[in-house]
Amino acid sequence: MLPKKDDAPDKRRYLSSAARKEEILDAALVEFVDRTYNAVSMERLAECAGLSKAGIYAHFKSKEEIFHALLERTTKQICDFQGWLPDEDLTLPELVDVYLDRLYATFSSPATMSIYRLLLAESARTPELVQRWHNEVAHGLKERAQLIIQRNIERGIIRPGVLTEHFFPLALAPALLWLSSSMLSRGNPSIALVQLQDAHRQLLLELLEPR
Incomplete structure (x- = not known):
């Protein structure tokens, strides 16, 4: 379920850049699996992560970059x-x-x-x-x-x-x-x-x- 507008201030609580990226990647994994990569937009990912469109672009330049980061994270987890x-x-x-x-x-x-x-x-x-x-x-x-x-x-x-x-x-x-x-x-x-x-x-x- 997508966050309500009233919930936005809570979602936009201060987090370090690294922690915020993790939240974006968590949201991206759910969306890519449920809706497929092609069906998901940056706007959708921003909304699911509780960010504005400008907010998500502050951390990732594109959906492709998010996808690469997600697989990189998975590879590192498995390497460990x-x-x-x-x-x-x-x-x-x-x-x-x-x-x-x-x-x-x-x-x-x-x-x-x-x-x-x-x-x-x-x-x-x-x-x-x-x-x-x-x-x-x-x-x-x-x-x-x-x-x-x-x-x-x-x-x-x-x-x-x-x-x-x-x-x-x-x-x-x-x-x-x-x-x-x-x-x-x-x-x-x-x-x-x-x-x-x-x-x-x-x-x-x-x-x-x-x-």
Whole structure:
């Protein structure tokens, strides 16, 4: 719901430039996901952020700049993320449970769904940011996961195989498919999240448990 005119003074409370930009980006994420990039104007973004048109232009020169800043922020947040695999000496069931609890907590959050939907719809607009995400984020998460998996193979609690050779993409696949299904079905995926997580757990245990 858009802010009422009477609410404008509260919305325009003093904030630092950085804090104000964060508010604009938060509003932009909601609008880009709900209405698509092309359907949203700078005036609309200003209104949703509780600013005048001049106010939003004081922070961003264009809608394109806001979009770039939004993806840059997302990339930085993911760069700071260390992955879902625990780096402690656990049993295989404990490791799988912690991994899946973290993974599904991330993928079921509204923020993750919004970012994923935005990237699917608009990533062609900024191919250089997508490539940067692949180089700086996905590669780092993959390498860290492989190091943890290899250490647990050496500990004797994980059986090496095709899954351990490509753990990051293959172990992630069921959750990514669920996220895509949930988006395409508008929140009504073919399998409930709890059921999927349980099946995912059984799959990982069967493929990783030493024989």
